Amino acid sequence: MRDVKTLGLLGTGVIGGGWAARALHCGFDVIAADIDPNMETWIRGAVETAQPALKALTAGFDMPAPGSLTFTTDPRDMAEAADFIQENVPERPDIKSRALAEISAIAPADVIIASSTSGIMPSDIQESVAAPERFLVGHPFNPVYLLPLVELVGGRKTAAQTIEAARSFYLDLGMHPLVVQREIPGHISDRLQEAIWREILHMVAEGEATTDELDQSIVYGPGMRWAIMGTNMVFHIAGGEAGMRHMLEQFGPALEWPWTRLKAPTLTPDLIDRMVEGTKHQAEGRSIRELETIRDECLVAVQRVLAKHDMASGATLNAFEKRLADKPARS
Ligand SMILES: NC(=O)c1ccc[n+]([C@@H]2O[C@H](COP(=O)([O-])OP(=O)(O)OC[C@H]3O[C@@H](n4cnc5c(N)ncnc54)[C@H](O)[C@@H]3O)[C@@H](O)[C@H]2O)c1
Known part of the structure; x- marks a missing residue:
């Protein structure tokens, strides 16, 4: 599995936007693909909105320089450029299977493809993926840029190295990867x-x-x-x-x-x-944006308090700070 410098996103709605904000803040470049051209404005806005909370969450951390965001309406351009792909298209097996077939035919076999699916079992959509051993579910929680949990679920054809490499990448994003032992509808x-x-x-x-x-x-x-x-x-x-x-x-x-x-x-x-x-x-x-801001400020505060006790999501935050400090700077 390759070293990740560029994260490719397929589908840039609520979840794609959250992945973009988190990855950019952690120094990864992002190439985001959505078939709807209006989503470019949306995702740039979503990344902007997440900034204050992300900065507050990681205040005092030795963060790398932020990555840069590119948008395309052609998923194939994304698949050519990405080192790791996170799929976030609507929760329908037919839409996901078609989209995954298209990008996996282009993305080289050492590029991991993860699906954000909330509950579809990976084996049910893995058949459509070229080189299916590099496919897994990486299920995040909204807002992706602040909640550390990501459930990792392999399908029948997923290689053990895929889970391990995805786990390492999600740690680089400051997350708490939870490897689910057995695929079941709805994960855990x-x-x-x-x-x-x-x-x-x-x-x-x-x-x-x-x-x-x-x-x-x-x-x-x-x-x-x-x-x-x-x-x-x-x-x-x-x-x-x-x-x-x-x-x-x-x-x-x-x-x-x-x-x-x-x-x-x-x-x-x-x-x-x-x-x-x-x-x-x-x-x-109150608008959704106003509610999001209140929610985000509280989520940051909770994690910073928990960090003082090295508990739960605060322990994840502490581990991320240490990982950044221990890691040689990315070239
Ligand atoms: N919303 C949540 O709380 C949440 C949490 C965790 C996981 N998820 C999962 O994440 C995925 C995305 O959910 P969402 O809430 O962001 O949905 P959304 O409707 O906000 O966004 C989906 C995006 O996919 C785009 N799209 C549709 N078909 C496409 C294609 N073929 N190629 C590229 N883009 C395409 C749409 O234009 C849209 O912008 C789903 O699988 C969902 O189950 C959602």
Whole structure:
């Protein structure tokens, strides 16, 4: 696998824009391809918007000079120039398979191709990829420039070296690569998010809670713990001195009670209206950009605080700072 100097992006929407901002800030050049010419303005704006948060996140770090961004509407130009390709086209197997076939026919076999897919199993789209052993899923989280998690999932034909080389590249982007042992629909993290999302939709559809009440139930409670420790460690502590064993003894019986309805509800027009109107009301007139700025400032602050304790995403930040300091400057 080759040394990466230029990251190629296929699809430059929300996720492509996030990858661009992160990679440029970490000193990589980016060539971004989108079939929609309007996306050039969009991606340049997205990179610009991410700057303050990225600078605050890495304040005091020995960052390389930022990379430069090129945009093209021809994915083949991108495939010729890139050392590592991250695909971010819409979440549809047919669109992804076609796009991956086109670029993999051009990108040399030592160029890794990663898909940002939220839940499609790599084996289901790997057949369309030329030299499929260099293909994997590298699933990020929005905003990609601030959240360190990237799930790495290999398909049936993915080589072990591909996972290892991708892992190393994502570390160079300051991320926390999590290698998923076995491919399953939704990988790991989105299965958890999806479970909550389904329960939310049921409760809104049944009139049991509003979008605002559901968000309060997370923001003032479990959500605060999740940035520090995952559910399992949180429950271990909640069990008192006997830890997880007591937790299971106490709440084990509740697992038999109807506390969840994991089968998804039907997205009726009424449910869609309730979700849309509910979140619009919660936004209190603030635009998406304004909400993003608030979110980003808080995400930076959380990571900088966690770094003081070398915990969770703060430990990733500390490891990134050390990696930059230990690494010879890129030529
Ligand atoms: N939005 C999220 O929170 C999120 C999080 C993690 C992963 N993902 C995944 O990332 C991928 C992209 O999601 P998104 O939210 O950025 O979507 P998006 O709709 O914002 O962007 C998709 C972009 O792909 C472009 N496109 C479509 N067909 C193309 C082609 N053949 N070649 C090049 N460009 C093409 C579109 O013009 C559009 O700009 C999906 O697989 C999604 O599941 C999304």
